[in-house]
Amino acid sequence: MNACHEDLTLWLDEDSDELIILDQTKLPGKEETVSISTARALYDAIRTLQVRGAPAIGVAAALGLYACAVRFEDETPEGFLYSLRKTKAFIASARPTAQNLFWALERIEKAADGGTIQEMLTHMRTEASAIFEEDIAICRAIGEHGLSLLKDGDTLLTHCNAGRLAAVKYGTALAPVYAGMERGMHFQVYADETRPLLQGARLTCYELHRAGADVTLLCDGMAARLMQEGKIDAVIVGCDRVARNYDFANKTGTLSLAVNAKFFGVPFYVAAPSPTFDAGCATGEDIVIEQRPGEEITEGFFSARTAPEGIGVYNPAFDVIPHTLVSAFITEKGVIRLG
Numbered sequence: 153m154n155a156c157h158e159d160l161t162l163w164l165d166e167d168s169d170e171l172i173i174l175d176q177t178k179l180p181g182k183e184e185t186v187s188i189s190t191a192r193a194l195y196d197a198i199r200t201l202q203v204r205g206a207p208a209i210g211v212a213a214a215l216g217l218y219a220c221a222v223r224f225e226d227e228t229p230e231g232f233l234y235s236l237r238k239t240k241a242f243i244a245s246a247r248p249t250a251q252n253l254f255w256a257l258e259r260i261e262k263a264a265d266g267g268t269i270q271e272m273l274t275h276m277r278t279e280a281s282a283i284f285e286e287d288i289a290i291c292r293a294i295g296e297h298g299l300s301l302l303k304d305g306d307t308l309l310t311h312c313n314a315g316r317l318a319a320v321k322y323g324t325a326l327a328p329v330y331a332g333m334e335r336g337m338h339f340q341v342y343a344d345e346t347r348p349l350l351q352g353a354r355l356t357c358y359e360l361h362r363a364g365a366d367v368t369l370l371c372d373g374m375a376a377r378l379m380q381e382g383k384i385d386a387v388i389v390g391c392d393r394v395a396r397n398y399d400f401a402n403k404t405g406t407l408s409l410a411v412n413a414k415f416f417g418v419p420f421y422v423a424a425p426s427p428t429f430d431a432g433c434a435t436g437e438d439i440v441i442e443q444r445p446g447e448e449i450t451e452g453f454f455s456a457r458t459a460p461e462g463i464g465v466y467n468p469a470f471d472v473i474p475h476t477l478v479s480a481f482i483t484e485k486g487v488i489r490l491g
């Protein structure tokens with residue numbers, strides 16, 4: 153699993169059985185990794201967005217739960233399973249919206265299906281490795297299918313970060329860009345800065361620029377004008393959860409993009425790995441939206457506070473986008489056209 157760490161966002165260190173993540177809160181200034189082997193560290197890493205993006209959260213939870221379980225001190229299988237369920241519930245409470253978190257934790261718990269503690273650990277490790285490898289394959293396939301919707305020279309608009317940093321290796325919304333670059337194609341990518349946590353400015357611009365892609369940063373509120381000017385061939389975003397009727401959640405600001413894309417007749421594509429589909433959600437109304445601390449808006453990345461003390465702050469981390477605004481979902485199995 154850790155033969156080569158080049159361009160991986162996270163992995164399991166095979167010697168120490170620790171989860172290693174690239175600390176995304178330090179980017180773009182510093183490329184630093186963090187080693188994780190306790191429930192508290194894993195919870196904090198997900199909660200504080202050291203690891204973020206739905207697929208990456210899922211894989212981190214899978215590898216991380218295994219790394220924690222290796223260190224449980226229980227002497228009986230019953231005690232081990234009790235610790236496992238307690239740790240799983242704690243990690244699941246770190247962030248409520250990305251479906252991949254719950255999906256991955258379920259898979260690891262199911263893998264601990266009886267036998268000795270050592271046998272359960274072996275099965276959990278195999279399952280965590282499978283989730284890791286599947287993410288790479290899924291994103292690669294999304295890249296190929298996404299390319300079928302684009303043509304060489306297209307100008308794309310994306311929001312937040314649904315690239316390599318949001319998954320193990322290729323990302324989802326940016327996977328077609330990388331797949332196209334491998335074939336010598338050229339895309340111009342406009343990246344919304346993505347208030348308040350600036351995943352677009354810090355992460356999307358960092359990873360695309362580092363890969364030699366053509367990336368241009370804009371403030372979120374400028375996207376409508378770009379579309380009005382006829383400069384955007386397609387909007388392409390990732391997602392954190394897709395309901396059965398194809399309503400979906402993605403980073404706050406995505407709804408405005410979708411409404412504007414509809415208004416200006418720009419195709420709106422959503423890259424969606426199958427683990428992000430939630431059969432338990434009938435519509436977008438069932439998706440739980442994370443509320444985050446107001447300080448992310450009033451202080452965040454600024455050296456001085458930018459709003460008066462004592463005011464109310466509205467800071468939902470995600471939008472729910474009605475399926476009627478979506479042109480197509482791009483999954484690893486193919487393209488699902490809606491509009």
Ligand code: MRU
Pocket residue numbers: 201204205206207250311312313314315318319323324325351389390391392402403404469
């Ligand atoms: O709060 P974040 O940074 O985890 O939000 C991430 C997004 O909204 C991404 O667009 C989504 O997870 C898709 S990642 C392939």
